[in-house]
Amino acid sequence: MKNNLFWVCALFIYSATAQVKTISRDWTSFVQSVTISTKTPKKFKLVAKVKVAPDDNRAWAGLWARVDTNNSEPGFFDNMNDRPIKSTTWKEYSVEGKLDKNAASLHFGGLCLYNGSFWFDDFHLYIEDDQGKFKEFPIDNYNFETTIRNQKIKSWNESITAGKSVRVKEFTISSSTDAAEGSRSLLIRSSGIETPEYERGKIGKADAKNPQIDNMISMLEDLRLRVSGAVKHLDLRETDHLHDAKANRIGALVLHLAAAEVYYQKYTLGEAYKDAKIDKELKAAMDLDDEGRKVLKGKEIGYYLDIYNKVRKRTIEALRKKDDRWFKQVNPGNGISNQYAWFHVMEHQSSHLGQILFLKKRIPKLEQEVKLKKNIKS
Missing domain, CATH: 2.60.120 (Jelly Rolls)
Structure with a gap:
């Protein structure tokens, strides 16, 4: 058969x-x-x-x-x-x-x-x-x-x-x-894989004391790991690649994420991450204009990721001192709650991650040029 x-x-x-x-x-x-x-x-x-x-x-x-x-x-x-x-x-x-x-x-x-x-x-x-x-x-x-x-x-x-x-x-x-x-x-x-605090494929923790804040932290951290994973192996040429005269370098975009987060630390928490050595760079990264293209270059991707990670550590430490009642409070003057402000930080980083991935795919491949010396007749 x-x-x-x-x-x-x-x-x-x-x-x-x-x-x-x-x-x-x-x-x-x-x-x-x-x-x-x-x-x-x-x-x-x-x-x-x-x-x-x-x-x-x-x-x-x-x-x-x-x-x-x-x-x-x-x-x-x-x-x-x-x-x-x-x-x-x-x-x-x-x-x-x-x-x-x-x-x-x-x-x-x-x-x-x-x-x-x-x-x-x-x-x-x-x-x-x-x-x-x-x-x-x-x-x-x-x-x-x-x-x-x-x-x-x-x-x-x-x-x-x-x-x-x-x-x-x-x-x-x-x-x-x-x-x-x-x-x-x-x-x-x-080796070298950062182990996330939160379980893959889940938001927050079941036993969180302040679940709304915990959920937000887990989403922010998921995005941070995505950003880091997308860029951490770039070399200096790739980090500094400028797609066109109006574009921004990938290193500058990573620092822009940190700068925007510093702003919302001050806006919602009253005190932001401070480092006098990088004040000029953070300001340039926040604006991402011609000054950003001029200032934010010449440094390895690890430099930008280190600042981004330090800023995030400050965010998490400060948010965990708050509770969900504070998270729901509306910031006087503009009708935006603390929760919405950090939602905006999250979606802002998601938006720029897409931009980073776009730019990364358009980095020209490095082609080694082989130059042959001309024969010199004696």
């Missing part, structure tokens, strides 16, 4: 021409993919061994699998977010899912988040046959015995989609002799 499950092609990721995109974020993943077709529903199971050495309390790893469909409807997806792997010893884990007649491709692999070391080994994929029995589907380099060089894993892609490599700057990929099976495993290390 002919099996109704057939494989149109094997792994997509062997292409050496796959474009590598470099980004900054707090997680990374690796993937293999197969295109599939089945006339009847089939169960599948992904199994692998994993262990974690966390450097912060949020670090975790997981296996993941996703089914993409022919009609673009959502397919099966599981990344173990509800059962994160944090064990410091090798253990076996699994993800079980379903393929149906709309299934077009199956993507699977591992992922890890935040700071730490993450080991993966001994991947196996099992798919039901027509008799309902699981049969193993071959995974190339399933145990990572091939030595990893230049952060490239043979037959795997650093991504969530085959053929589209995404290099995350905070993570390094290498081989390890600490293996669950065989002589090698995959080791992913991460």
